[in-house]
Each structure stands twice: as C-alpha cells, then as structure tokens.
Amino acid sequence: MTAMCLGVPGLITEIHQEAGLPVGTVDFGGLRRSACLSCTPEAAVGDYVIVHVGFAITMVDEAEARRTLEVLRAIDATDGSLRTELGEAAEPPAEPPAEPPREPRDLADAGGDAA
Template sequence: MCLGIPGRVVEVHDDAGLRMGTVDFGGIRREVCLSCTPDAGVGAYVIVHVGFAITRVDEGEALRTLEVLRAMAGVVEGELGEPLPSVEKQVAGDSVD
C-alpha cells in the first residue's frame, strides 16, 4: 500500500539542479523532492508520496491526518520504516532548524 504522508519542510536546497528538501514527519526526517511543489518553503506542510512532495496542505489538516495514520497501527511505520512520535511532540518541536 502506498500513502501520501504529511510532513513539514525544515530545509530546502538544490541538488544538481533538482529542488530538494528535508521534511519532518513528526520527528522522522527524510530527504524529499520538492520540484512538484515550487511554492513550498521552510515551514510549509506537504503531502509526500514515494519521496516526492505532491501538494501543500495546511498545518491543521496535516496534524489531523498524522493522527488518523497513527491510529491505523503499523501503516505509517510500514511506509516510513519507523514509528511516528505523537502530534504533541511535533507541535512542541515546532521550531524550524
């Protein structure tokens, strides 16, 4: 099963002409291609599918979606390879690196 997982962009950079970034999924950070979301800068929430940010989403919707995914025991872990921390941890860690 493939899911689009919401996360917050914490860094944007260029990698050989490709717009890339680091996206935080509530404590888990992954390198993501941001080419399909040129307006997504640091602090923006995006939906990521197979390593590509495919659209922007507002923070409230992102956090609600993460909670639903957490409730689906094991689904997010299967997609990201490790469990997500709670939403409280993500909101508390809201400072951008």
C-alpha cells in the same frame, strides 16, 4: 492483502538543490527524509507537504497535516503500517521554525484556476 501507498504529511525543515532540483528535508514526527519539491516549487521552510514516493505532491495547512497524521497513527496502532512506511516515526511533526507568516497566494494571480 492488498498493499496501498500513502501520501504522508510532513514539515519542511530545510531546502537545498540537488542536480538542479529543489529538495527538502521533511520531518515526519522526528524521522527526517529527503523529498523532491519540484511539484511544489512554492513550498518553503515551515510549510507542510504531502509526500508520496519521495515527492512532495501538494501543500497542506498545519491543521490538516495534524488531522491526517492522527488518522494515520490510529491506523498504525492496529497494523504498524505507518512505521513500515516511514520507519519509527508516528509522532506529530516538530514545530515549524519561527518565521514571519506569509500571505496566502491567490491561484488566479499565479496563472492557475482559483475555482
């Protein structure tokens, strides 16, 4: 059997600094883990990120995060791999804290490629 690492979506519930790096507490359906946010410096409390080996590697919207978690839960129902990866969390993430909505960023304004 071939092992595969997953990037799992979770909700950032708080952000703090550790050794000069931004670190978030990320909620994976009730199980909270720390994740380095240095690859996603624009991420804020209430955002969803994909976490892989302890690093938030990209941001996703809530709908995509929930769809991905549903697929992972379906896989988990057959082999328990999500519980193996995360512990006992296989539930939808907690609701984000109430915050005013943020305006979407235009990648061209941030010096990135909007293509």
